[in-house]
Amino acid sequence: MSNQQYKTxxxxxxxxxxxxDGDLSVIDEFVAADLVDHTAPPHLQHGNASLKELALIWRRAFPDLKVTVHDIVAEDDLVVIAWSGGGTHLGELMGIPxxxxxxxxSGITFNRVQDGRIVERWGNNDQVGLFIQxxxxxAPAAG
Structure with a gap:
């Protein structure tokens, strides 16, 4: 597959x-059953079912959640995205009412893709900034 296909x-x-409002079936279609997700909470780091559960956790907590990929770079089997996402916190988020x-x-996520499926993920995001909002x-003290 080409880098452009991996980006897509x-x-x-x-x-x-x-x-x-997105389609969760993309996880079944494009994420390996044995995915290793180094970014997810420890109990959700393995398998495409765990990634689907993680997506559902965020979607239930933010029923109007919208995620946008702003930039994307691919080299060989590595695809890196810069993204942002948010919405209104109307449901429980990992125990937070x-x-x-x-x-x-916002965040950056590195994705390793093999044979048309994401097999590994690493990332970093500004969850502290979200919690402040x-x-x-x-908020941190000025000065």
């Missing part, structure tokens, strides 16, 4: 699976 796969999985507030975060953490 990674974009679709991230934008469709993690957006509330709904705040009713809106928030956004939701009123779950104080």
């Amino acid at each position: 796969i990674v974009r679709r999985v991230n934008e469709e699976a993690f957006s509330a 709904p705040t009713g507030k809106s928030g956004w975060m 939701l009123g779950l953490m104080p």
Whole structure:
């Protein structure tokens, strides 16, 4: 497969699976059953079913969740995306009760793709910034 095809796969999985109005079936189609996700919480790091559960956790917590891939780079089997996502916190998020507030975060995710399927993921995001927006953490003091 070409780098362009790999880019399309990674974009679709991230934008469709993690957006509330997107199609979760992209995970079954484009994520390996034995996926290793170094970014996910420890209990959700293995398998495409875990990635689907992670997407559902975020979609239930933010029923209007929208994820957008802003930039994407591919070299060989590695596809890197810069993304942002957010919405209104109306459902429980990993034990955190709904705040009713809106928030956004951005991140970067590295995806290893083999034979048309994502097999491994690493990433970093600004979850602290999201928690500040939701009123779950104080903003850092100025100065």
